Amino acid sequence: MSFLEELRTALGPTQVLTDGDLSAWELDWRKRWRGKALAVVRPGSTEDVAAVMRLCSAHRVGVVPQGGNTGLVCGGVPDDSGTQIVLSTQRLNRVRSIDEDNLTLTADAGCVLQTLQEAAYARGLLLPLALASQGSCTIGGNLGTNAGGTQVLRWGNARDLCLGLEVVTAQGQIWSGLTGLRKDNTGYDLRHLFVGSEGTLGVITAATLKLAPQPAATTTALANCEQLDQCVALLRLAQSRLGSGLTGFEVMGQHALSLVAKHFVQLPRPLPAAPWTVLLEYSDTEGLEQATTRFEGLLGAALEQGIVNDATVAQSLAQAQALWQLRESIPLAQAEEGLNIKHDISVPVSAIVDFVSHTDAALRQAYPGVQLVNFGHLGDGNLHYNVQAPTGADGKRFLDEQEHAVNTLVFDAVAARGGSFSAEHGIGALKRDELAQRKSPVALQLMRSIKAALDPLGIMNPGRVL
Numbered sequence: 001m002s003f004l005e006e007l008r009t010a011l012g013p014t015q016v017l018t019d020g021d022l023s024a025w026e027l028d029w030r031k032r033w034r035g036k037a038l039a040v041v042r043p044g045s046t047e048d049v050a051a052v053m054r055l056c057s058a059h060r061v062g063v064v065p066q067g068g069n070t071g072l073v074c075g076g077v078p079d080d081s082g083t084q085i086v087l088s089t090q091r092l093n094r095v096r097s098i099d100e101d102n103l104t105l106t107a108d109a110g111c112v113l114q115t116l117q118e119a120a121y122a123r124g125l126l127l128p129l130a131l132a133s134q135g136s137c138t139i140g141g142n143l144g145t146n147a148g149g150t151q152v153l154r155w156g157n158a159r160d161l162c163l164g165l166e167v168v169t170a171q172g173q174i175w176s177g178l179t180g181l182r183k184d185n186t187g188y189d190l191r192h193l194f195v196g197s198e199g200t201l202g203v204i205t206a207a208t209l210k211l212a213p214q215p216a217a218t219t220t221a222l223a224n225c226e227q228l229d230q231c232v233a234l235l236r237l238a239q240s241r242l243g244s245g246l247t248g249f250e251v252m253g254q255h256a257l258s259l260v261a262k263h264f265v266q267l268p269r270p271l272p273a274a275p276w277t278v279l280l281e282y283s284d285t286e287g288l289e290q291a292t293t294r295f296e297g298l299l300g301a302a303l304e305q306g307i308v309n310d311a312t313v314a315q316s317l318a319q320a321q322a323l324w325q326l327r328e329s330i331p332l333a334q335a336e337e338g339l340n341i342k343h344d345i346s347v348p349v350s351a352i353v354d355f356v357s358h359t360d361a362a363l364r365q366a367y368p369g370v371q372l373v374n375f376g377h378l379g380d381g382n383l384h385y386n387v388q389a390p391t392g393a394d395g396k397r398f399l400d401e402q403e404h405a406v407n408t409l410v411f412d413a414v415a416a417r418g419g420s421f422s423a424e425h426g427i428g429a430l431k432r433d434e435l436a437q438r439k440s441p442v443a444l445q446l447m448r449s450i451k452a453a454l455d456p457l458g459i460m461n462p463g464r465v466l
């Protein structure tokens, strides 16, 4: 039997797709990469995944694990060789259990993040992982990329929420590590190897995640600042006055919001345009009245100190959602606007003002008229520092011709400030060369040793990360 026949026998013929339009699995979210899959394979259980991996191991076929296909670094689509299979987790979509006393949720890897948030919410609990792609990304993809998002400031990255994993190894063995334990020092912590490994070490088939009690009230506000250092001052003030109640602190540059205004005209803009707009979220265990009072106190102090020159607090859930929509529409508005050179960088918060002023100036000098689409998770020192062609210039041409030089300029500035050239999106194929160049030789050697130990045939997501 051929490899494909064996797959069809193992999973059933309808779960091995080779014909028709496979672009949902072969084309990435940014529409930058179109691969060609040998087949799209849709296992329905962990045992199915193990069977697929045993066959791929026996036939030395490359496997690209894929969840929601919302990744931004060309990590979850096959290359164009036609030799790799896409292993889609779409059918692994069961919430296995919620333990209210232990504050944990266990779910299959293919569950959409928003479905899990809603499952927790229905039990009065909070799954504190939130990103603009939450309606389509999966928990397996979130853990595979160690996703960040808008709640990292308070709750950490996906890694920090992961207590246990179930993984199918490259050889097709099942590692059942779905403990909900907060404490378990029994040798190497294997879950942390797989979290953030971008499908290069094994297939995550299920996870146990930390939950938290739902806050009694959450309030959201927008504040305008003239300069980025005022946004940092506002962050400090908010942290000192609100403590761990500060659950979101997002910054949006003027040009980023102007793209939202252009492509999403129906979205309300409660504040006038300003060089920088900050979105703050505060969650309180007491109730709405106390939350509003504390929040208004903070903003009043910020206005008085001249840190902020205009602010508005959402008066209803709908208004709060509309403010978040402004922030979350930025990547979508950018995609509408056309191709651009994306950076997902982090530096210490103390270095962010210097990074932005230095890099803005250097880019403007090198590419007169260049447009900078700046936004991100300022509370985490993480900016989406995106570079768009000068007005009127061809975006695709700018990307093709200048991407390397622009990346070098931006990443050198990041490195000079002790930062990271990939804060939350990962490496995929897009930043593989950057990793090889910028990571220390010792770190790379340790990574290669881990890869060789877990995937000696090199069939797990070949060509990604390393």
Ligand code: FAD
Binding pocket: 029, 064, 065, 066, 067, 068, 069, 070, 071, 072, 075, 076, 089, 109, 110, 130, 131, 132, 133, 136, 137, 138, 139, 140, 141, 142, 143, 144, 145, 146, 147, 148, 149, 150, 198, 199, 200, 202, 203, 204, 205, 331, 332, 424, 425, 428, 461, 464
């Ligand atoms: P995919 O795109 O399918 O895969 C991503 C990577 O994970 C690939 O390397 C893939 O091989 C691997 N993978 C997928 N499933 C598994 C599995 N079960 N086992 C092992 N490996 C697996 N990211 C952030 O971190 N923060 C953000 O704020 C954020 N905002 C975004 C906003 C928008 C509008 C979009 C489109 C993307 C955003 N992203 C963000 C990027 C993306 O949504 C995340 O990386 C997300 O975690 C990917 O999940 P996915 O299920 O779509 O994974």
Ligand code: ZN
Binding pocket: 148, 149, 376, 377, 384, 424
């Ligand atoms: Zn982000």
